[in-house]
Amino acid sequence: MDFFDYNKSGLMAEGVSVARIAKEVGTPLYIYSQKTLQRHFSAFATAFESVPHLICYSVKANSNLAVLRTFSDQGSGFDIVSGGELYRAIKAGADATKIVFSGVGKTDEEIEFAIKKKILMFNVESPQELRAINRVAKRLGTVAPFSIRVNPDVDPKTHAYISTGLKENKFGISVKDAVAEYAYALKSLKNLKAVGIDCHIGSQLTTVAPFIAALEKVKKLIVKLRKAGTEIKYLDMGGGIGITYDTEEPPLPSTYAEEVIKSTAGLDVTLVFEPGRVMAGNAGILVTKVIYTKESGKKRFVVVDAGMNDLTRPSLYGSFHAIKPVRPKGRAEVKADIVGPICESGDFLAKDRKIEEVEPGELLAVMSAGAYGYTMASNYNSRPRPAEVMVVGKEFEVIRKRETVADLIRGEHAKLELNTPASNKKGAKRGARKGLKKRGAKKYRPQSEDK
Numbered sequence: 001m002d003f004f005d006y007n008k009s010g011l012m013a014e015g016v017s018v019a020r021i022a023k024e025v026g027t028p029l030y031i032y033s034q035k036t037l038q039r040h041f042s043a044f045a046t047a048f049e050s051v052p053h054l055i056c057y058s059v060k061a062n063s064n065l066a067v068l069r070t071f072s073d074q075g076s077g078f079d080i081v082s083g084g085e086l087y088r089a090i091k092a093g094a095d096a097t098k099i100v101f102s103g104v105g106k107t108d109e110e111i112e113f114a115i116k117k118k119i120l121m122f123n124v125e126s127p128q129e130l131r132a133i134n135r136v137a138k139r140l141g142t143v144a145p146f147s148i149r150v151n152p153d154v155d156p157k158t159h160a161y162i163s164t165g166l167k168e169n170k171f172g173i174s175v176k177d178a179v180a181e182y183a184y185a186l187k188s189l190k191n192l193k194a195v196g197i198d199c200h201i202g203s204q205l206t207t208v209a210p211f212i213a214a215l216e217k218v219k220k221l222i223v224k225l226r227k228a229g230t231e232i233k234y235l236d237m238g239g240g241i242g243i244t245y246d247t248e249e250p251p252l253p254s255t256y257a258e259e260v261i262k263s264t265a266g267l268d269v270t271l272v273f274e275p276g277r278v279m280a281g282n283a284g285i286l287v288t289k290v291i292y293t294k295e296s297g298k299k300r301f302v303v304v305d306a307g308m309n310d311l312t313r314p315s316l317y318g319s320f321h322a323i324k325p326v327r328p329k330g331r332a333e334v335k336a337d338i339v340g341p342i343c344e345s346g347d348f349l350a351k352d353r354k355i356e357e358v359e360p361g362e363l364l365a366v367m368s369a370g371a372y373g374y375t376m377a378s379n380y381n382s383r384p385r386p387a388e389v390m391v392v393g394k395e396f397e398v399i400r401k402r403e404t405v406a407d408l409i410r411g412e413h414a415k416l417e418l419n420t421p422a423s424n425k426k427g428a429k430r431g432a433r434k435g436l437k438k439r440g441a442k443k444y445r446p447q448s449e450d451k
C-alpha cells in the first residue's frame with residue numbers, strides 16, 4: 001500500500017504532482033511519501049500490539065535524517081550496522097536505548113562510540129567480536145549488553161546476495177558455537193552482559209515459513225541458555241519481510257505477526273524486529289528524465305538520466321522495478337531496455353521492458369525505490385548523487401540537496417606536496433623554498449615530479 005497514484009495531472013506523490021516536484025528540484029530525484037512510511041510502521045506496530053515488542057527500523061534501507069525522524073517520532077528504535085549509522089540515528093533524534101548494533105566487522109572505535117551512547121545491545125557475530133566488546137567495555141569501566149546473532153542454517157529462498165542465514169554465509173555464529181560462547185561470556189567476560197538472542201536470515205523473503213523454521217531453532221536454544229543461567233530478555237527476529245516489486249506476494253505484517261506470536265507464546269521475551277525494506281521500499285520512487293531514445297538492429301533503448309550509480313539494484317541483483325511514465329498518454333507499447341548514462345553494459349534500470357513509446361524530455365517514475373536506493377548510490381562516473389524530497393500531504397521539502405560537481409572533489413587536491421628526499425638537492429631546495437620541508441619526515445618523491 002502506498003500513496004503514489006495517478007490523477008488528471010499524472011502521477012501524484014500524496015497530494016503533490018511528481019512533475020511539479022521534478023520541475024522545481026530537477027532529475028534524477030528520489031521522492032518519499034511520509035504518509036506511506038508512517039502507514040507501514042503503524043501496520044507493523046498494530047500487528048504486534050498484543051505482545052511486548054520493539055521495532056528497530058533498519059537504517060541501511062534508507063538513512064536520510066528526515067526518514068529516520070519520521071520513524072523515531074512513531075516510537076521506532078533503530079538497527080544499525082556502522083558507526084556512521086549510529087551518528088545519523090542520533091542526529092535524527094533517536095533514543096539510543098532503542099538501538100541495536102548488527103554487522104560482522106565492528107571496529108573498536110565503533111564499539112566504543114556505541115557503548116558511550118548506551119545502546120540497547122550489540123548483536124555479536126563472532127567469538128572475536130565478543131572479546132573485543134568485552135575489552136573495550138573494560139577499558140571504559142562499564143558492562144556492555146549483548147545478544148549473539150545465531151546463524152540457524154535456514155534457507156530464506158531469496159537472492160544469494162541477500163541470504164544471510166545459511167551456514168556458508170558470513171553472518172552470525174552457529175547454534176552449537178553460540179551455546180559455548182554464551183557460557184564463556186557468563187563465566188569469563190565480566191564486562192559483558194547477555195540480554196538476548198538475535199537471528200536475521202535474509203532480505204526480501206516472500207513466505208513466513210523460513211522465519212518460523214529459524215524461530216523453532218532459536219526457541220530451543222533459549223531454553224538451553226536459560227537452563228545454563230544466561231538471561232534472555234530479548235528475542236530479535238531481524239528484518240527481511242519482502243515487498244511487491246513485480247508479482248511477488250509477500251506476507252502481510254498481520255500474517256507474519258500472527259505466526260510469530262503463535263510460535264513465541266509463553267516464551268516470556270520482548271520481541272525485537274529490524275524491518276527495513278518493508279518500511280521504506282514502496283514509500284519511495286526515483287524520478288528520471290528521458291534523454292534520448294535509440295534503436296540498434298532490433299533493439300530499442302531508452303536512455304535516461306538515472307544510472308546504476310543512482311539505483312544499483314537492477315545491476316547488482318537483477319532486480320525488477322516497475323517503470324511508469326509520469327504523464328501517460330495511452331500510446332502504443334514497445335519493448336525497450338531502459339538504460340542509464342554510465343559506461344558499463346550492466347548499467348540498466350530495466351531490460352526488455354514493455355513501455356509506452358516515450359520521448360526525450362519525458363519523466364519516468366521508477367517505483368519501489370525507497371529502500372536500498374539512495375543508500376547504495378555512488379558517485380561512479382563522477383555523477384553527483386540525486387536530491388531527495390519528502391512529500392507530506394500537499395507539501396514537499398528537499399531533505400537532501402542534490403550534490404554539485406564541487407561536492408565530487410571535496411577533500412581532494414591535484415598538486416602533490418610531498419617532502420623532498422635530502423639526497424635530491426634540487427628538489428630539497430625547491431621544497432625548502434616552498435616551505436614544505438618538514439624535519440624528520442622524509443617521504444619518497446618520484447623523480448618525475450621535478451620535471
Ligand SMILES: *Cc1c(COP(=O)(O)O)cnc(C)c1O
Pocket residue numbers: 058060061079081102103200202203204238239240241274275276277278371
Ligand atoms: C539489512 C538488515 C536488516 C533489514 O533487512 P530488510 O530486508 O530490509 O528488512 C535487518 N537486520 C540486519 C542485521 C540487516 O543486515
